[in-house]
Amino acid sequence: METTKTNSVDVFGATLTRRDFVKTTGVLAVGVSMVGAAPLRGDTPKETVAKNSLNPTVSTSWLEIHPDNTVTIRTGKNDFGQGSVYTAYRQIVAEELSMPFDAITTVVTGTTNDTPDGGGSFGFLNGGSPNLRKVAAYTYQALLDLGAKKLGVDRSKLKAKDGVLSGGGKSISYGDLIKGQQLNLTIPVKGELTSIGGLEVDGNPPMKPVSEYTVIGKSYPSSAIHAKVSVKANWATDVRLPGMLHARVVHPKTLGSTLVKAGEVDKTKYPHSQVVVKGNLVGVVAPTEWEAIQAAQQVAASTHWTDWKGLPGSDKLYDYLRNEADWKSTPVTKGATKGDTAAALASAKKSLKATYQMSYMKHAPIGPTMAVGDVHANGMVHIHTHNQNPQELRGEIAKMLGTTIDKVVVHIYPGPGHYGRSNGGNAGAEDEAVILSQALGKPVRVQWMRADDMQWSTQSPVAYSDVELALDDQGKLAAYQIDHYMPAMQDDRLVGAVLAGLPTQAAPNPQGDDVANTANGISDPWLYTESPYVAEIGHGTFQVGQKASPIAVGLRDHSMRTPGQFQQNYPREMAMNEAAALAGKDAIQFRIDNLKEERAIGVLEKVRDASGWDTRPSPRPDAKNAGAEMVRGRGASLMLRDDTYWACACQIAVTPSTGVIKVEKLTFAVDPGVVINPHQLKRQIEGGAMMGVSIALLEEVPIDESGVLVEDWTSYPILTMADIPEINIEIISNPKVGKYGAGSEAANALAAPAIAAALHDATGKMVRRLPLKPAYVLDTLKA
Amino acid sequence: MFTLNVNGVKREVDVAGDTPLLYVLRNDLELTGPQFGCGLAQCGACSVLVAGKETRSCITAVSDVGDQEITTLEGLGDRWAKQKQLSAEEAKDMLHPVQQAWIEQQTPQCGFCQNGMMIKATELLESNPHPTVVQIKEAFTTSGISPNLCRCGTYTAIIEAVQHASELMAKRG
Numbered sequence: 001m002e003t004t005k006t007n008s009v010d011v012f013g014a015t016l017t018r019r020d021f022v023k024t025t026g027v028l029a030v031g032v033s034m035v036g037a038a039p040l041r042g043d044t045p046k047e048t049v050a051k052n053s054l055n056p057t058v059s060t061s062w063l064e065i066h067p068d069n070t071v072t073i074r075t076g077k078n079d080f081g082q083g084s085v086y087t088a089y090r091q092i093v094a095e096e097l098s099m100p101f102d103a104i105t106t107v108v109t110g111t112t113n114d115t116p117d118g119g120g121s122f123g124f125l126n127g128g129s130p131n132l133r134k135v136a137a138y139t140y141q142a143l144l145d146l147g148a149k150k151l152g153v154d155r156s157k158l159k160a161k162d163g164v165l166s167g168g169g170k171s172i173s174y175g176d177l178i179k180g181q182q183l184n185l186t187i188p189v190k191g192e193l194t195s196i197g198g199l200e201v202d203g204n205p206p207m208k209p210v211s212e213y214t215v216i217g218k219s220y221p222s223s224a225i226h227a228k229v230s231v232k233a234n235w236a237t238d239v240r241l242p243g244m245l246h247a248r249v250v251h252p253k254t255l256g257s258t259l260v261k262a263g264e265v266d267k268t269k270y271p272h273s274q275v276v277v278k279g280n281l282v283g284v285v286a287p288t289e290w291e292a293i294q295a296a297q298q299v300a301a302s303t304h305w306t307d308w309k310g311l312p313g314s315d316k317l318y319d320y321l322r323n324e325a326d327w328k329s330t331p332v333t334k335g336a337t338k339g340d341t342a343a344a345l346a347s348a349k350k351s352l353k354a355t356y357q358m359s360y361m362k363h364a365p366i367g368p369t370m371a372v373g374d375v376h377a378n379g380m381v382h383i384h385t386h387n388q389n390p391q392e393l394r395g396e397i398a399k400m401l402g403t404t405i406d407k408v409v410v411h412i413y414p415g416p417g418h419y420g421r422s423n424g425g426n427a428g429a430e431d432e433a434v435i436l437s438q439a440l441g442k443p444v445r446v447q448w449m450r451a452d453d454m455q456w457s458t459q460s461p462v463a464y465s466d467v468e469l470a471l472d473d474q475g476k477l478a479a480y481q482i483d484h485y486m487p488a489m490q491d492d493r494l495v496g497a498v499l500a501g502l503p504t505q506a507a508p509n510p511q512g513d514d515v516a517n518t519a520n521g522i523s524d525p526w527l528y529t530e531s532p533y534v535a536e537i538g539h540g541t542f543q544v545g546q547k548a549s550p551i552a553v554g555l556r557d558h559s560m561r562t563p564g565q566f567q568q569n570y571p572r573e574m575a576m577n578e579a580a581a582l583a584g585k586d587a588i589q590f591r592i593d594n595l596k597e598e599r600a601i602g603v604l605e606k607v608r609d610a611s612g613w614d615t616r617p618s619p620r621p622d623a624k625n626a627g628a629e630m631v632r633g634r635g636a637s638l639m640l641r642d643d644t645y646w647a648c649a650c651q652i653a654v655t656p657s658t659g660v661i662k663v664e665k666l667t668f669a670v671d672p673g674v675v676i677n678p679h680q681l682k683r684q685i686e687g688g689a690m691m692g693v694s695i696a697l698l699e700e701v702p703i704d705e706s707g708v709l710v711e712d713w714t715s716y717p718i719l720t721m722a723d724i725p726e727i728n729i730e731i732i733s734n735p736k737v738g739k740y741g742a743g744s745e746a747a748n749a750l751a752a753p754a755i756a757a758a759l760h761d762a763t764g765k766m767v768r769r770l771p772l773k774p775a776y777v778l779d780t781l782k783a
Numbered sequence: 784m785f786t787l788n789v790n791g792v793k794r795e796v797d798v799a800g801d802t803p804l805l806y807v808l809r810n811d812l813e814l815t816g817p818q819f820g821c822g823l824a825q826c827g828a829c830s831v832l833v834a835g836k837e838t839r840s841c842i843t844a845v846s847d848v849g850d851q852e853i854t855t856l857e858g859l860g861d862r863w864a865k866q867k868q869l870s871a872e873e874a875k876d877m878l879h880p881v882q883q884a885w886i887e888q889q890t891p892q893c894g895f896c897q898n899g900m901m902i903k904a905t906e907l908l909e910s911n912p913h914p915t916v917v918q919i920k921e922a923f924t925t926s927g928i929s930p931n932l933c934r935c936g937t938y939t940a941i942i943e944a945v946q947h948a949s950e951l952m953a954k955r956g
Binding site: 080081082083221222224225226228229230231233235237238240288289290293364365366367368414415416417419447449450679680683684686687688689690691694712713714718719720721722723724727 | 798799801802803806809810815816818819820821822823825826828856857878882885886889890891892893894895896897901919920921923924925929930931932933934935936937938939940941942
């Protein structure tokens with residue numbers, strides 16, 4: 001091909017470059033330009049993004065329009081099952097480009113060298129402006145410029161529909177506009193590619209008004225589902241490379257054990273197996289998976305570790321947190337702050353004080369973490385895996401090996417949901433696979449067994465909150481103070497690197513940058529704005545046992561669905577239910593009386609109507625805290641998350657003599673503003689709601705002084721189909737809001753306080769800890 | 784050497800007899816529908832049909848299978864075509880009504896457990912073409928060696944898909 005002509009024009013801050021080629025089918029490719037320098041996170045490497053794989057021309061671009069009027073989109077965010085990249089993203093791009101949904105034929109996600117922006121798989125709608133929305137909006141403006149020139153019609157006279165520009169009696173499709181040309185649109189971005197948030201598209205291109213939406217609001221199916229159901233999906237678990245070895249890792253005996261002596265393979269039984277030791281990392285490899293599994297079991301039995309007992313154990317955990325943990329080294333954070341709350345509480349006539357406790361929980365993906373590492377002799381490193389932040393993983397692997405990110409490629413495939421566990425780049429097996437591959441000079445597939453995944457992964461942190469509140473003479477909230485206590489919840493260190501003694505980022509600490517610190521930020525937006533006095537305070541500390549552990553491991557924590565906000569919203573909504581009872585008011589009406597925001601009131605009114613709510617104070621007049629006869633109760637909860645308002649009402653039945661709770665019915669009212677895809681949103685909410693019931697009733701991680709005591713689905717039970725409630729979801733389309741709030745996350749957080757309130761309604765007893773296991777429920781019912 | 788009868792085809796594999804069927808299917812026969820979830824028969828991600836019965840391939844030794852008919856997720860379409868005596872042309876690339884229902888209801892989230900869910904649904908609908916919700920819940924919770932677990936919480940969507948599959952099977956029957 002030969003260039004015949006080049007010129008550039010500015011489009012709302014983006015740059016459109018046109019090169020006419022002889023003999024080409026043509027393309028409009030949207031690439032990136034960096035706004036200022038963009039150093040990578042951490043100490044090494046010090047390469048700028050622009051020097052690495054982000055070539056702002058074709059192969060790594062965001063979006064391409066092809067001559068047949070089809071579009072390819074690329075995003076660093078890969079799907080973990082909610083399907084947003086295959087539904088909402090296609091709808092958003094189609095909408096901004098005024099094209100049909102089906103024109104967005106190809107969605108490329110995740111793989112570091114095929115996608116432009118990085119960023120973790122969370123917050124897909126990013127406050128209503130995901131990167132691809134702005135990219136599409138810039139592209140549309142460029143198309144208007146091109147069309148105006150080509151048709152000789154003023155751009156203000158052009159209208160777009162179904163990928164065709166019309167005006168002044170003339171029309172042309174986007175495909176015809178770009179045919180025979182190589183057009184590059186370079187758009188401004190900022191941020192750090194390998195950070196948790198990745199790159200962000202800069203500037204403010206004009207967006208399509210919500211009133212003109214035709215694609216957003218319809219229930220298009222996810223293109224990923226067909227592939228998964230028909231076995232056409234290429235899962236991470238399916239990756240098999242030539243010469244690949246299967247590995248299992250023999251993890252230390254405790255969360256603080258060092259290696260005394262690694263066991264040896266019994267070659268009479270496992271002739272092809274081999275032990276690889278690096279520091280405290282012990283791997284066992286074999287050409288076949290079954291031999292690797294068996295050999296690893298045999299080696300584990302003859303491997304010696306030091307003992308360690310540096311954890312408080314479950315029985316003493318809360319005492320340890322309250323009395324011994326260091327809450328002083330980390331500056332407190334403040335949320336809503338109004339007036340002299342302490343003075344108002346001191347002079348209150350009607351008040352209550354309560355403490356609410358939450359447990360460690362496992363993300364518990366249904367498939368344990370796995371990865372294939374492939375370190376080439378020329379220094380290139382390939383990782384095949386399923387991960388919520390491939391670019392951050394890439395940066396961390398480069399740091400571990402002392403190389404630069406251009407030498408590391410993370411290939412992404414579908415896999416089990418991680419629910420936040422790998423949003424900082426590490427799910428567990430990736431670095432171990434790389435270390436073993438480097439040692440052996442062959443591709444190595446590390447698959448954690450179920451027990452590894454339960455005991456050596458991160459967990460959602462334990463937390464507790466102290467609440468003190470007062471009511472005025474009318475029974476309205478007069479003052480409210482909440483102190484949230486939670487250890488650091490974002491440990492993105494590579495655990496294999498930690499064990500092997502290789503470089504990785506620092507454990508969360510008070511001085512840690514970005515998210516790797518011990519601060520407990522306030523993430524649950526304050527809603528009850530009628531209260532004249534409010535103080536929300538967050539207290540953070542180090543992870544339990546991490547500093548005491550000789551291998552710096554201890555109980556590593558990680559964000560999990562609605563992270564931090566769950567640990568703050570649960571105590572707040574518990575307190576609101578208690579406050580309503582103290583005021584002798586209905587729990588939903590009490591909330592409404594203390595709210596100004598119409599959308600919050602709207603979801604509460606909707607959930608009240610839709611659930612058949614019986615308006616009255618709690619507990620119910622015939623509440624019973626003893627006896628073998630089942631009693632019923634109902635409870636409510638409220639949350640604002642990522643521009644979406646959520647209300648939940650639930651009905652439970654409890655048997656006081658056993659403490660067993662059956663959640664019978666859940667009703668959700670959800671106002672995300674503009675609804676992008678009603679059916680997908682409904683499915684996301686259903687899933688989150690069921691996880692919420694599971695968390696509320698079942699999930700906790702018992703620990704002893706050495707580590708995590710759960711090892712499988714018997715010791716860490718989750719909700720089964722037999723125990724699901726009837727669910728009713730009311731989605732409120734609220735286009736006047738003018739933007740779309742986020743969908744799936746938050747659904748998991750609402751059930752717990754609503755169920756606990758229903759238990760109080762039924763029995764007159766408030767159980768102030770999670771999960772609501774029969775033994776804990778009985779402790780309170782009998783008290 | 785073992786000869787397995789998988790998805791209507793005789794396949795020879797040279798593996799140790801105690802090798803769990805899951806690894807033989809995935810690694811030797813490249814049938815990747817069944818997934819490794821726990822290796823303990825506690826979750827159902829690895830399920831296949833053995834002689835029509837939902838079986839956890841992660842704890843089933845290959846030597847115990849004998850010549851029993853094994854159907855994996857890959858073989859569900861052919862299984863349906865054979866049951867309905869469809870011609871080769873009609874059966875080409877056909878999905879089982881259960882798979883079709885799973886797509887139409889947009890059932891999976893991450894989808895990792897859904898292999899076992901579809902296998903369980905097929906087992907259920909072959910013996911009970913019109914199950915009630917209670918029967919569906921029983922099938923996925925207490926009928927097997929353990930409940931079929933879904934961490935994404937798609938149980939409601941699974942129930943709707945089983946009901947939809949039941950309708951599709953009745954129509955196509």
